Amino acid sequence: MHIFIHYVLLVVGSALVNNFVLHRFLGICPFLGVSRSTDTAIGMSMAVIFVMTLASFVVWLINYYLLLPYGLVYLQTIVFILVIAALVQLVEMIIQRVSPPLYQALGIYLPLITTNCAVLGVALLNIQLRYDLMEACVFALGASIGFGLALVIFSGMREELDLGDVPRVFRGTPIALITAGILSLAFMGFSGLVK
Numbered sequence: 196m197h198i199f200i201h202y203v204l205l206v207v208g209s210a211l212v213n214n215f216v217l218h219r220f221l222g223i224c225p226f227l228g229v230s231r232s233t234d235t236a237i238g239m240s241m242a243v244i245f246v247m248t249l250a251s252f253v254v255w256l257i258n259y260y261l262l263l264p265y266g267l268v269y270l271q272t273i274v275f276i277l278v279i280a281a282l283v284q285l286v287e288m289i290i291q292r293v294s295p296p297l298y299q300a301l302g303i304y305l306p307l308i309t310t311n312c313a314v315l316g317v318a319l320l321n322i323q324l325r326y327d328l329m330e331a332c333v334f335a336l337g338a339s340i341g342f343g344l345a346l347v348i349f350s351g352m353r354e355e356l357d358l359g360d361v362p363r364v365f366r367g368t369p370i371a372l373i374t375a376g377i378l379s380l381a382f383m384g385f386s387g388l389v390k
Contacts, residue, residue: 202333208389209334210341215313217345217379222313226346227371228304235300236350240343242290242305244336246282247314251335253278254318255328275318280309313342349378 215221222243229239254275262268287305291298298305308314317338321331352374361370 202329204389205330205333206337206340209337210344211382211385212387212389214341214345214382214385215316215338216342217375217382219313219316221316222311222342225304225307225311226342226349227368227375228307229301230346230350230353230371232300233347233350233354235297236346237343238290238294238297239301239304240339240346242286242301243308243311243314243342243346244339246279246286246308247317247339247342248332248335250275250279250282250314251318251321251331252328253282255321255326255331258322271319271322272315275315276309279314279318283309313338345378345382349375352378 209215213219216223216226225239225243229235257274257278258268258271262271262274283306286308287298290301290305317335321334324334326334353371356370356374365373
């Protein structure tokens, strides 16, 4: 039971308390770019959940069974980016085959998952925090769920703002940035919930 609570706290901590978008400010590009529609935000969230979790699993294995034993730690970042890029290509092919409208809606932001610093950040933090394989996967799952949660909430807020009476000077990017700041402040309410 103790280990279950540890994993639950790890998910809550990475999803809410230390949200990668709203607390660590990683992954802002897809956060702002794909948040105009809730449908595309959900699609991007699913893609990020898949890539972030699987990438953390694969890079953990590569790091502990290849890079560390052979003294190739200096290649971590390059190898991690290559793994993430390969997984993004896989996701891109799957989405293009399964849902062409979603593929079109995500546009350039789907391949940009490769350069999404949140995905690389999770992989590097797993190594830095010395998580075992299960902890690394749970942490990545929680971080990606937090990314998706922030993205979907933000997209819903942006859709409502598009229907509202926003002063002309604030329409578009200015109100989006103000809203993102307020959402970030709201997530700060989770501070102290989990270390």
